[in-house]
Amino acid sequence: MNQSTVTEIILLGFSLTPDKRICLFIIFLLIYCSTILVNALIILVVYYDHHLHNPMYFFLSNFSFLEICYTTVTVPKMLSDLIVQNPLISVAGCITQYHFFSFCAATEHFLLVIMAYDRNVAICYPLHYRSIMNMKTCTQLVCICWVTSAVSLTVPAFSVSRLYFCGPNTIDHFFCELNPLLKLSCTNTFILQTIFNCLSWIIILGCLICISVSYVNIISTIIKIPSKLGKRKAFSTCASHLAVVGIFYGTVIFIYLRPTVNIPFHQNKVVSIFYILVTPMLNPIIYSFKNESLRKAAANCMEKVRIIFFMKAA
Template sequence: MAENNTVVLEFMLVGFPMTRKQEVVVFTIFLLIYVLTISANILIITLVRVSRCLHKPMYFFLSNFSFLEIWYTSVTVPKMLADLVSTKSTISRNGCILQFYFFFFLGAMENYLLAVMSLDRFIAICYPLRYPAIMNERACAQLAGGAWIISCMSPLLPAVSMSQLSFCGPRVIDHIFCDFSPLMKLSCTRNSISEISFMLIARAVILGCFALIMVSYIFIILTIMRMPSTAGRQNAFATCASHLTVVFIYYGTVIFIYVCPTVQESIHLNKVVSVFYAVVTPLLNPIIYSLRNQEVKAALKRAIIKFRGLERVAVK
């Protein structure tokens, strides 16, 4: 067995069983989603940077969120695309562990950033007079910087301990990327430091951030309901609707995968859900924020008008 352990230098990713024609269709769809995701998130970052009306804490965190989504989807999708056009879908042992680390580093960051954004909305609605003083530039930078640092450290122990594990049996990962559970099934050691630490950290991050978000929104809703003005209530709900929609889409999938127990028979369902939160959700988020946010739409219209004006001047 020890001799067999040293042989495992790479893994084979199974993905979804498909015919060649189906792979071409899926490749085209994934490539289109990836290009749109990168483009949409770059557009939001650019709008926040160039539009003075978007120089607010809410949009500072939104630009951080868009920057995160670009790298979050880039950890898995390019490899998926390469596997779809390749006859041999393999990944090295070290490459697999690195993919696991960066995917969950950025996944943790998404949790922390959603929690920070809910805190921002809580202060803005529940303490509007103190909001400018509390959420100043320094506080926003500290919150965002702290979230990035903590996220970077969160999966460090599971990833380092995983790199020390021996892997037995078949080197086939029955998944679309190096997710934790399919990878651990190949380990010779059960209940290892990697497995225990990951489950504790993942549940603490996911459930802790989700609880903070829900508590924030309970206070937000109670405050909104006490507002005397109907227009004020509608405006307050509008500022929270986009963020709350993203929260429910994101947590509806990650809680299913990483918190609720799953059975062996649901492995294909897990793959479908993983595709949704790793590929589809990063595209939905900028669409939700841009289509449901009046300030973002107004900034986009002004940017288009300005661009067309400059284009006409250049032509003349």
């Protein structure tokens, strides 16, 4: 207790020369802006185009909103540290960043499960799809995603907020994660680490199992379709979601479910950049490339904006 309490944490981020920092800043800024714009465009297109007012696009617009939140929690601070070179963050700010990042990540797991369930019902029970996946049910499912994420993270969130930091105060990362935070704490974190590990396994593997069960049903149903054209159409409706699931869980499992004993945090930086920056940008692109209705709706929306712009300019 003779040691002074730490009030600020240093995020080491990327050890680069000023020129490389500027180059990295420009690249990351472009990716971040593209992510915000593309996901915001999907939300607007789904909202304004009445042809897209169905469960699949409703979930997709919620997923796009979540991706915006997911990147905004960490990327602005990272960009600021790159250009201003001010890697300090308050302990309260660091803990808050961890809370919201974990909350968005957990919600994304649950939302991917619901999107897989939606495709399962659409392909396996097409005649009952509209009665099962009505808008009231879809809204309730999305609310359950957010509430379940908040409730499941209540214990870790409260425990982290009670940690005591007395030094050192350096994290070899560009944002605040739980494991680096626990390394800095002077409090005994064994119970918290155990709870976090168990929760990570339950959420990640539990959601992955649910998604796998849905796709087993989907694949078994597609195999029974007699025509090749019917099989192709059925598979195309879930190909985008399957690609997003593969990218997302591939990076998450690498970070959180591999053995982490004595692994330096800087080895996770490249993978972290991928799932924090690159994946949220790729997801809407994957959906738009695979979905003709969404592409047409986006093109119509852009054409209307162009017409309005030129009318006002004239």
